[in-house]
Amino acid sequence: MSALGFVGGHGMSDLITMDDLSNDEILEILDTAERLLPVANGDVYAPLLQGKVLGNLFFENSTRTRMSFESAMKRLGGEVVNLSSVGSSVAKGETLYDTMQMVDGYSDIAVIRHPRQGAAQYSADAIGIPILNAGDGAGNHPTQTMLDLFTIRQAHGTLDGLNVVLVGDLRYGRTTHSLSHALARFGAKLTLVSPDSLRMPTEIVGDLQSHDTEVIESEDLSGSIADADVIYMTRIQKERFPDEDEYAKVAGIYKMTADNLAEAKGGMIVMHPLPRVDEIDPSVDSTKHARYFQQAFNGVPTRMALLCRSLGVDVPMEVGE
């Protein structure tokens, strides 16, 4: 059973939830990602994945995740084949199982984003090549969590014992589900700020608390800013609401502006998995706290490290030499 009682993948090479990684493995992957930064920047060419093919399977919209995986694979000398649900046999009613049988033959590793929760684990059970979960419904998004942890460690030099405020759609937000599990394992204090209708699912809060994590739930963002080391904003996701009226009640409830940050600690960072709508005002972009665009870039070195790990490719201590 996993550390937090959460269901995870079944092989060393799959990444379905954060419980597939131990804390030591997380830190090792972040170290590898750091070594790969010059490759991610395009300053060094290191064809570590030459001859390998990534199946990039996006059954749901994506900008950053899809592009950063493709960039990561290509900068490491690998190739990418893409699948979207629009324009493929998925639109004709093909099952995920059948689609994955094709992917098994066409690629060496697959990244999957799917609107149905559990689709990544299902795919991992269906075929033999490594599967990386790039978001399954409102479930998990562990590769986002890895780049989030990379960004946090980059700013604070550690993952241990930080005061992290997660804001917005905590009910449907898969990024915050995965991130909160991971932060709990590093002894974070978590403040969960959301409207009542979008609170973190009770089973996740229970998991976090069973891990001796200090968890505070609140509807008020302003009172949480002064003590925070990280404020992680999220979008209220219209597409996840079964009912449009429920969405209308909470849309635009949290808006952060540069003025809100006057009381913040100097080293506090504002993160966001993006896309944003209006929850972070552009006035925040030019403050020392804004870290979301850097965070989006960090998807490339982090996903490089994850691709190498799942494909069993060692990354040398001195990349490019």
Added chain:
Amino acid sequence: MSEMRRVTAICNGTVVDHIPAGKALQVMQMLRVDVGRSNPISLVMNVPSGKAGRKDVLKIEDRELTQEELDRLALIAPNASVAIIRNFSVAEKRQIELGSELVNIARCSFWNCITQNSREPLPHKLRVISAEPLDLRCSYCGRSQSIDDLAKSIL
């Protein structure tokens, strides 16, 4: 008065004893013996029990439940005792065990789970996170499952 006097002894079949009081109907649902069969079934509910105060008992005639069927019982009656009756005597006693995973017992009840597509061919799997208190989660989507929902999703 013992519960055995309330219902006639059966010649052949299965007796499920020590079901938690009030749960016998749910047990029938779980065992799928409540629909589409002609076996006589006797049910007593809320009878006194030395162990639990009150209990339910189920007698299914002319049918020996398989171990796989009995394992479903572990979800709602983990302490029930099961006897296979042949010619009015107890021929076998069977154990109820809650394993680490329940395969093709029930469908995940979460509306957005990948397994909700009935054409997806992989087995339905529920992982036992904790037996006491019972915490079952879908092996694919990770959602917790309530017993009431599962009783409606029995395969």
